[in-house]
Amino acid sequence: MATPIPSTYLKNFEKAQAERKWHVIDVAGLTLGRAATQIATLLRGKHKPDYTPNVDSGDFVVVLNAQKVHLTGKKLDDKMYYKHTLYLGGLKSRPAREMLGTRSDEVIRRAVWGMLPKGPLGRVIIKKLKIYSGTDHPHSAQQPSKHTLKTMRG
C-alpha cells in the first residue's frame, strides 16, 4: 500500500514552548546589525526545521556585553536614537555613543526589533530577548548554552 502523502506539519503552541532553548551571546566587538540578524533568527525560530510562522517557535537569547558592540563608520556619533515625550516639542535625540553608555540594551533591542515582524506576535517574540551591558546575567537557572555567532566581515 502506498504511504499517504503527508500534509505540511504545523507546530502547536505547547510544543513550541516546550522546545524553547536559551542561548547566550557575547556581542563584544561584533557589528551591531550583523549580530542582530542572527539574534533575530534565533528569536523567531527560523533556524529550526519545524519553524511555524503563526506561533512563536523561537528560542530565548541572552545578550552580554551590549556595551561593547561595534558600530562601523562614524555611527557612534552620527547614528541618532529618537524618542518623543508626547509633550509639545518633546522629541529627544541622543547619539549612539551616549546610548551605549547609558542604555546599551536599547541599542541592541531596537536593532533586533527592526528585523522582527511588527505585530502581536512580534511583540511576544521580542520579550524573549534579554540584554545585559556586562558579562553577568541572572538566567543561569535556565541553563543557557553558549552560542557563538558566525562572524562576518565588516
Next chain:
Amino acid sequence: MARAKRGFKARRRRNRIREFAKGYRGGRATLWKAMVETVRHAWRFATWHRRERKRDFRRLWIIRINAAAREIGTTYSQFIHALTQANIRIDRKILADLAISDPAGFKAIATQAGIKAQA
C-alpha cells in the same frame, strides 16, 4: 403554468447574502448596502487567498528546508542546486517533511547529492 411571484426569488437572493454576513462587525452585519459590499469583497478575497495558499506553503517549505540545510552545514540554495545536478526529483513539500520527521534521511539525500554534511 403556475404563477411565479418576484418576491420569492428576491428574498432568497437577499437571504443568501444575509446568511454570509452573520457575525460581521457593526453595520456590516445588519445594513443592506454595507452587507453586500462586505460579502462580495469577502468572496473575492477568499478566491485570491486560495490561490495564494499554494505560494504561502511553498515559501514555508523553503524556510524549513533552509533551516535543515544549515544544520548540516550547507544552505538552501546550495542544497537545491546539488539536488538538481544529481537529478534527485523530490519536491519541497516532501523535503520539508523529511527535515522534520526524518533528519537522518534528509542528511542522506544531501550526501547522495554530493554534499559533505557536517555536524
